[in-house]
Amino acid sequence: MLDGLIERMLTGDKRATARLITLVENDEEKAREIISKIYPHTGNAYIVGITGPPGAGKSTLLDKLIRVAREEGKVVGVIAIDPTSPFTGGALLGDRIRMQRHSTDPGVFIRSMATRGSLGGLAKATADAIKVLDAYGCDVIFVETVGVGQIEIDIVKTADTVVLVTVPGLGDDIQAIKAGLMEIADVFVINKADKEGADATYFELNMMLDLEKERWERRGWRPRIVETVATTMRGIRDLWNAISEHREFLEGSGEIERKRQFRAEEEVKTIVSGRISRIVGEKLGEEEISSLIGMVVRREIDPYSAADRILEKALGVKV
Numbered sequence: 489m490l491d492g493l494i495e496r497m498l499t500g501d502k503r504a505t506a507r508l509i510t511l512v513e514n515d516e517e518k519a520r521e522i523i524s525k526i527y528p529h530t531g532n533a534y535i536v537g538i539t540g541p542p543g544a545g546k547s548t549l550l551d552k553l554i555r556v557a558r559e560e561g562k563v564v565g566v567i568a569i570d571p572t573s574p575f576t577g578g579a580l581l582g583d584r585i586r587m588q589r590h591s592t593d594p595g596v597f598i599r600s601m602a603t604r605g606s607l608g609g610l611a612k613a614t615a616d617a618i619k620v621l622d623a624y625g626c627d628v629i630f631v632e633t634v635g636v637g638q639i640e641i642d643i644v645k646t647a648d649t650v651v652l653v654t655v656p657g658l659g660d661d662i663q664a665i666k667a668g669l670m671e672i673a674d675v676f677v678i679n680k681a682d683k684e685g686a687d688a689t690y691f692e693l694n695m696m697l698d699l700e701k702e703r704w705e706r707r708g709w710r711p712r713i714v715e716t717v718a719t720t721m722r723g724i725r726d727l728w729n730a731i732s733e734h735r736e737f738l739e740g741s742g743e744i745e746r747k748r749q750f751r752a753e754e755e756v757k758t759i760v761s762g763r764i765s766r767i768v769g770e771k772l773g774e775e776e777i778s779s780l781i782g783m784v785v786r787r788e789i790d791p792y793s794a795a796d797r798i799l800e801k802a803l804g805v806k807v
């Protein structure tokens with residue numbers, strides 16, 4: 489069954505592709521088989537991470553970016569990661585409606601993924617879905633996240649180019665950028681530049697970059713700042729050009745290799761830790777683990793020794 493699906497996916501069948509993504513998301517054994525079979529067909533897609541607070545206009549922006557990429561004849565994939573919290577429950581529907589017009593285009597594949605299961609689960613599912621879309625023939629894959637949780641930042645960090653979307657007048661937003669997203673952004677977007685305060689935000693970001701000079705100088709790339717109005721086309725081509733420019737920088741400087749190495753490393757680590765957790769669960773069982781945790785709580789054993797015991801028993805080696 490898998491071989492048939494993979495064959496259809498490789499010839500551009502969207503339904504087979506969707507089915508394969510569902511399988512890699514939900515079935516560890518099948519994921520293993522699918523990825524090992526399609527892996528030789530991957531490695532061509534350019535990955536762009538798009539992150540920013542809810543409502544910044546990421547989906548609207550993506551809708552327009554897809555259009556520009558399609559004009560250049562690129563096959564485009566989108567993986568929208570929706571945090572499944574009651575507060576953002578509508579996001580999924582919103583994404584779908586906004587990007588719907590592209591859904592009949594064979595050159596565009598849009599997929600939403602929900603945050604669920606274990607922490608490593610989402611990172612692994614995203615990495616696997618990227619590979620399926622890469623093998624499908626996507627030239628560029630956008631991975632959209634609401635940049636709030638660490639896991640989402642980790643996912644977006646593995647992209648080739650990271651785009652951070654902000655909007656004018658969000659003072660707290662700038663604080664959040666300072667707090668952790670600053671160093672991973674290659675392109676800053678001030679969307680909703682039709683609103684008051686865009687220039688002030690531009691000024692603020694620019695100043696921040698000047699202060700952080702040492703950091704980006706080390707990387708050899710001064711992050712670009714682009715103003716956009718995603719509801720029209722204003723600034724969209726500038727954004728696309730900034731992404732392309734960053735890509736040229738990565739390819740010209742050899743940084744792209746370092747990025748790919750980092751991504752592969754993160755992926756393998758995620759798989760290893762996922763497997764170890766599973767083995768621990770299988771070999772010890774919940775009861776034994778909670779009894780050890782109980783001992784830690786009662787100060788009968790320290791956390792390191794408890795971890796040693798668990799790993800020794802699970803892996804059968806002294807650690």
Ligand SMILES: Nc1nc2c(ncn2[C@@H]2O[C@H](COP(=O)(O)OP(=O)(O)OP(=O)(O)O)[C@@H](O)[C@H]2O)c(=O)[nH]1
Binds near residue numbers: 541546583
């Ligand atoms: N005035 C103005 N409104 C915009 C612009 N871009 C997007 N919007 C509006 O802002 C709202 C949110 O846009 P979305 O694209 O849903 O934002 P998002 O960041 O994807 O939000 P989530 O999907 O909830 O994470 C929508 O009503 C858009 O029409 C813009 O440049 N200017």
